[in-house]
Amino acid sequence: MIIINYQLSIINYQLSIINYQLSIINYQLSIINYQLSIINYQLSIINYQLSIINYQLSIINYQLSIINYQLSIINYQLSIINYQLSIINYxxxxxxxxxxxKPV
Structure with missing residues (x-):
């Protein structure tokens, strides 16, 4: 009975060591999880900033398309003027x- 009790105490000790190691691993994993949550938060901030930049760029793109359209109208008007000038020149x-x- 003493031998069984001793063996059980050894198993219990080994299990407590395993439990301690598992608690260390759990703690390390919680630290990693915390760091990953910080990274995730930072990435969400970057994503938000990029969406703002994307929105601003779309506004700029829209404004540039308006300018391009206006320039094409001006170009068309200038081509009409050029055509009229060529007629006048002719x-x-x-x-x-x-x-x-004419003879003098």
Whole structure:
């Protein structure tokens, strides 16, 4: 009976050592979990900041598209002016040709 009791006390001691090691592992895992939660929080802040930047960039993109549209209208108007000037230039060249071709 004494031998069984001694063996049981040894097993109990070994189990207490395992329990202690498991509690250390549990503590380390809780520290890792805490660090991961901090990282997760920081990443959520970065994600929020990136979404703000993305929103601002979409506003800028929209404004640039408006500017691009306005520039295309100006370009179209300038091409019309250019066309009208070329007609005037052609008419002036014809006029000059008749003027110079006229006998004195």
């Amino acid at each position: 008419q002036l060249s014809i006029f000059l040709f008749y003027l110079l071709d």
